[in-house]
Amino acid sequence: MSDVFGAVFSVYFLAQLVRTAAPYVLAALGGTISERSGVVNIALEGKLLVGAFCCAVGAIESGSATVGALCGILGGMVVGWLYGLAVLRFGADQIVSGVAINLLALGLTRYLLKLFYGSTANSPPAPGFGDSVWRNVLLYVVIGLVLAFQFGFRRTRFGLRLRAVGEHPEACETLGLSVLRIRWMAVLIAGGVAGLGGAWLALDNHAFVANMSGGRGYIALAAVIMGSWRPKYVALACLLFASAEALQVVMQVAKVPVPREFVQSLPYILTMVAMAGLIGRSRAPASLGKPHERG
């Protein structure tokens, strides 16, 4: 067991933890802003995937990781736009649309991968931001975003409006706020931030791999709930989930007899327990998932 403790408190483990957590944090921040405005975000998975794909294409074609990251943001925003079109413009069911977008992202990225690079499995190697996570400029962008979200939600006019729209859209409409406009902004920002999460995956991996989001969007969704829709707690929840994942690697090396599958399931189990137990203390935005009819 002492091996495990030794490994846990090593710099290597910390780097592994940060590397794993960053895409979760980005996707979950996207989920948080969208859900705070009252729009469910099952589509995080698709945004991560499209973000990763666009980033890889951008980075490969330009030879620059920065261009790749920007393409990732843009890709995520396009998915956000499509999602907004379905659920905001046409009032389609948010959960069904989210599931559809995730399927679309999965199929379309592989189709285009084949078209661009002749393989449905992975892209050619893409440049990254170097192998040290501490020197990765994106890491500081992630930290900055967490702080900005935390501050923005609580201390800015947009944050107040965002939360108000999520809680009571009719009241906001009465005050002359455009509910749809604020939700559109939230959905687009969510797309961009989650797209950046996808970019992290592609740059960290130095390539795009089919289905490389691998369910991370759903873990991020879980983190949004675990963190009770508050950016700083959401980020902490992401760290918690990522540490379960990083721990699994360490435990495997140290041959601790705990099934890998159990550790993998921990985020999901914890989320279910939290949701069942924390109701009353933590609750979702009141209008979450309900389409808004302009009065």
Place this chain on the structure above:
Amino acid sequence: MTKRGNELFLQVYGVAVALLVAMAAGSVLILIFGQSPANVYGVLLSKTWGNAHGIGQTLFKSTPLIFTGLSVALAFRAGLFNIGCEGQLLVGSFACALVGSALPMSTPALLAVPLAIAVAGLAGGALGAIPGALRAYTGSHEVINTIMLNFIASAAVLWAGNRFFFVEETTHTAEIVSTAELPSLGISGSALNGSFFLAFACAGLFWVLMDRSRRGFELRAVGLSPLAAENAGIDVRRSIVVAMTLSGAIAGIVGANFVLGYKHYFEEGLGRGMGFMGIAVALLGRNNPIGIIFAALLFGTLSNGGLEVNAFVPKELIEVLQAVIILAVAITSATTQRALAKGGAS
């Protein structure tokens, strides 16, 4: 036009628009790949419905979708969203294969087949009951819980399989006893089997339960307005648990198609995606058994056609088509419903 006729027209119209949008989007993708859309769609149609083998395979691919479509629809009519079919069909199939392989060789088919199906339903139902009970008694939302359970179920099955049940060096279980097998329907070597009729029986039972029974009325009442149902003396909490359990059970029976009728063992990855597709089938079929059968045939056709068009364009085209259909139907059903509501008010 009568109100009923008007409603039907708008629904058919919505589906037709969705199909056209999907075909248009697909055409763009086919064109940028340098192929002819007419050719690809032609191959898709002729290879799936143009000969006996194709038809058999298409019906085989549609069978699990009828089950998962009914599963999602049942929950939906009770006001619940079951995204957990994926996990429910996994544990159902797994349990089905374990029981099927544990039975003594001499078990008569009349006992073995119903037993294996019942176990599949029980296992799926048990997994469905969890989010049902959590929703009913803690208020925790079933959408998130079913998503979480999909991952947990998949990890648990993999662990149990690797640890105890998979044949060494493989990711599948031992074969079930031959008397538990559902017979192949023998259509030109296709995998179509007896579970196709089981799916139709399920659709019939679904109709009797939901549209002709008291319990079904209660479930629908809870779906329409839990508060009103509560005031009418319906036990809302129990109804929620019942709906999710039944929904999970129907999804669990998907195992019959793969395990009892086709592979004769459980294999890692079997039925993947069928649960999510069930959401599309239920939506497209308007949560009605006949509609669901047609929607399942459509999605089954696409699934089966994927391999056939792969010679011309990547088979991922099919996933894109399916996704666009779902998205477009979600949009048209929202807009037609609004049109209907407006028509009703005037």
